[in-house]
Amino acid sequence: MAFSTDADLLKYQPYVFEHGVAAFVAYHDDAKADIIRDIQTFWLPAQLYFSAPSRPSTITGTQSGALDEAKLNPAQWLKASVYKVLAAYVLPSLAASVGGEGFVSMIAFYERQYIKELQNVFAAGVQYLEGSQYVTIYARLQAEPLRMQR
16 A cells, blocks of 8 residues: 555645646656665664664564565555655656646755655554554664674
8 A cells, every 4th residue: 555645645735736747656666765775774774673772683684575665654655655756756746748847846846845754654663463562662872783782
């Protein structure tokens, strides 16, 4: 299931449906795949372990297959997904078909917002389902585990 829907797009850019496109459903799945890839690329390798802080496991962040995307809290990724859908899929599509310099500047704006949102979520901690509740896994500096071993 995607992190966002067309209804979420309406909250951020209500006019995107005024250009003859009825739905952008497939783009939400594409954005989710992009977000999962960015989590695996930018956040997971820095973890050195991937589990609740109270129960560290032997799964390291270098094992990208260790991330179970179904255990991510979808609500935490809603904004990032909306920004990604707009920047990478909807606005480029509209710019190509409708035209206009305004779309190009909006693409750049939403790309920046997407990066900022990823950084904010990573800094606040990624919510991951452990058992029946979400736990927050905070970003961990790579030097921290080395200091703890001494």
